[in-house]
Amino acid sequence: MGPGLRLADLPWDDGAMTGEIGELNPPPRLLMGPGPITCDPRVLRALSTQLLGQFDPAFTAYMNEVMGLYRRLYQTENRWTFLVDGTARAGIEAILVSLISPGDRVLVPIFGRFGHLLCEIVQRCGGAISSIEAEWGTVFAPEQIEAAIRQHRPRVLAICQGDTSTTMAQPLDEIGAICRRHDVILYVDATATLGGMDLPVDRWQIDAVSAGLQKCLSGPPGSSPITFNQRVVDIVNARKHVEAGIRPAGYVAGNGVPIQSNYFDLAMLMDYWGESRLNHHTEAASMLYAARECARIVLAEGLDACFARHRLTSQALTGGLTAMGLTLFGDQAHKMPNVTGVLIPGGVDGETVRRLMLEDFGIEIGSSFGPLKGRIWRIGTMGYVCRKENVLHCLGALEATLRQCGLRAPPGAGVDAALTVYRAAAVSAPGSPPANAPATDRMPA
Numbered sequence: 001m002g003p004g005l006r007l008a009d010l011p012w013d014d015g016a017m018t019g020e021i022g023e024l025n026p027p028p029r030l031l032m033g034p035g036p037i038t039c040d041p042r043v044l045r046a047l048s049t050q051l052l053g054q055f056d057p058a059f060t061a062y063m064n065e066v067m068g069l070y071r072r073l074y075q076t077e078n079r080w081t082f083l084v085d086g087t088a089r090a091g092i093e094a095i096l097v098s099l100i101s102p103g104d105r106v107l108v109p110i111f112g113r114f115g116h117l118l119c120e121i122v123q124r125c126g127g128a129i130s131s132i133e134a135e136w137g138t139v140f141a142p143e144q145i146e147a148a149i150r151q152h153r154p155r156v157l158a159i160c161q162g163d164t165s166t167t168m169a170q171p172l173d174e175i176g177a178i179c180r181r182h183d184v185i186l187y188v189d190a191t192a193t194l195g196g197m198d199l200p201v202d203r204w205q206i207d208a209v210s211a212g213l214q215k216c217l218s219g220p221p222g223s224s225p226i227t228f229n230q231r232v233v234d235i236v237n238a239r240k241h242v243e244a245g246i247r248p249a250g251y252v253a254g255n256g257v258p259i260q261s262n263y264f265d266l267a268m269l270m271d272y273w274g275e276s277r278l279n280h281h282t283e284a285a286s287m288l289y290a291a292r293e294c295a296r297i298v299l300a301e302g303l304d305a306c307f308a309r310h311r312l313t314s315q316a317l318t319g320g321l322t323a324m325g326l327t328l329f330g331d332q333a334h335k336m337p338n339v340t341g342v343l344i345p346g347g348v349d350g351e352t353v354r355r356l357m358l359e360d361f362g363i364e365i366g367s368s369f370g371p372l373k374g375r376i377w378r379i380g381t382m383g384y385v386c387r388k389e390n391v392l393h394c395l396g397a398l399e400a401t402l403r404q405c406g407l408r409a410p411p412g413a414g415v416d417a418a419l420t421v422y423r424a425a426a427v428s429a430p431g432s433p434p435a436n437a438p439a440t441d442r443m444p445a
C-alpha cells in the first residue's frame with residue numbers, strides 16, 4: 001500500500017477494517033412468510049454444536065441417525081435417504097441431474113412458479129420438456145396427468161406437492177400408481193410440505209423426493225433431505241463415474257452418460273453416505289446437526305399431530321381473515337395447510353402493508369411472483385411458527401395496519417374468529433395438548 005493510503009479509503013472498504021461492524025444483532029422478527037420461518041431455538045442450539053471430522057465414527061453415527069430420522073419423516077424404507085448440502089433446490093438438482101440423461105423426456109405439470117423452476121432445471125440437465133399448466137390457484141385432476149403421460153410418453157414426471165407461490169397443494173395419492181402403470185419415474189418436490197402435510201412416500205409409490213429445512217421443519221435454509229428408491233438407484237448407478245483419485249480397487253464405470261454435475265452426483269453421494277464412505281465433499285456438519293434436530297422435533301411431536309396442528313392453524317387463520325372481510329386466494333379445497341394466500345384489497349398498496357407489518361409489529365408476511373405479484377399476500381404458518389399466539393398476533397397486527405392504510409375491518413373480528421376455531425377444537429378434543437406446541441420433546445422409539 002502506497003504512502004498516505006489508508007485501508008478505510010479503499011473503495012471496497014465496508015467498515016470491517018475500521019472495526020465499525022458490530023456483533024450480529026438482528027431485530028426480533030416473527031417470520032410468517034412462505035419461508036424461511038423463525039427457526040426453532042432447539043435447532044439454533046444444534047447449529048452451535050462443535051464440529052467433528054467427517055469420518056470420525058461419532059460423526060458417521062450421526063449421519064446414519066439422520067438417514068434413519070428422515071426415513072421416518074418420509075415414511076419410507078428407502079435405504080438412500082440422506083442430505084444434500086445446499087438449499088432445497090440443491091436436492092431438486094441432485095435428483096434431476098442424476099436421473100435425467102440428455103434427451104430424456106420429462107413431463108412437468110405446472111401449477112405455480114416452482115413448476116417452472118422444475119422445467120428450468122430439467123432443461124439445464126438436457127432433458128426434453130413437456131409441460132401442462134393449470135391456472136394459478138388451481139391444481140390438476142389425476143386424469144389430466146394420466147392423459148398428459150399418454151400423450152407425451154415421458155421417462156420422468158416431476159411435480160411439486162405444494163407450490164408456495166400459489167399456496168396450492170397437488171393431491172398425489174393417485175399419481176404414483178398412474179406413473180407405475182406407464183413405467184414413468186415420479187419425482188416430487190416436497191420442499192414446502194415435508195412435516196406439514198402427509199407424504200407417505202412408499203405407500204404413494206413415489207420414486208424420489210426432495211425437501212428443505214426452512215419451512216415445516218423449522219430449520220434454516222441450507223440442507224436438503226432427499227430420498228429415492230431402487231428404481232432410481234438403478235438408473236443412477238448405470239451412469240456412475242467415480243472421480244479419478246478416489247476410485248476404489250476394482251472400480252468399473254457405468255455404461256450410461258456421466259452425470260453432468262460432480263457436486264450433485266447421487267452415485268458418488270451414495271458411496272459417501274454408504275458403508276464405503278468414499279470421500280466426496282466435506283459434509284456441512286453444522287447443517288447436519290440442524291437437520292437432525294429438525295427431524296427429531298417433528299418426530300417427537302408425531303407426524304399426525306404435526307399435520308393436525310398445521311390444519312387447525314390454517315382453519316383459524318383463514319377464519320380470522322375472512323371475518324375481517326378479506327378474500328382468500330385460490331381453490332380452498334386444495335389449499336396448503338401451512339401457507340395462506342389472501343387477496344390484497346382494492347385501494348390498498350400491498351407492499352406498504354408488508355412494510356408496516358414489519359416496522360410496527362416485527363412480523364414478516366410474503367408477497368408473490370409472476371401473475372400474482374401485487375395481487376396476494378402469503379402468510380406462512382409452518383413448523384415452529386404454526387402456533388395459536390402467532391396467528392392471533394398476525395391477525396391483530398394486520399387489522400391495525402389495514403386501518404392505518406385506510407381500510408376498516410370489523411374491529412376484533414379476525415382475532416375473535418380465530419379464537420372461536422381454537423376453542424371449538426379444544427372442546428371437541430378435551431384433554432389433548434394445546435394446538436400450540438409439541439407436548440413432549442421425547443422421540444417415541
Ligand SMILES: Cc1ncc(COP(=O)(O)O)c(C=O)c1O
Binds near residue numbers: 087160163164165221
Ligand atoms: C415448492 C418449492 N420448491 C423449491 C423451492 C426452492 O427452495 P430454496 O430457495 O431453498 O432453494 C421453494 C422455496 O420457496 C419452494 O417453495
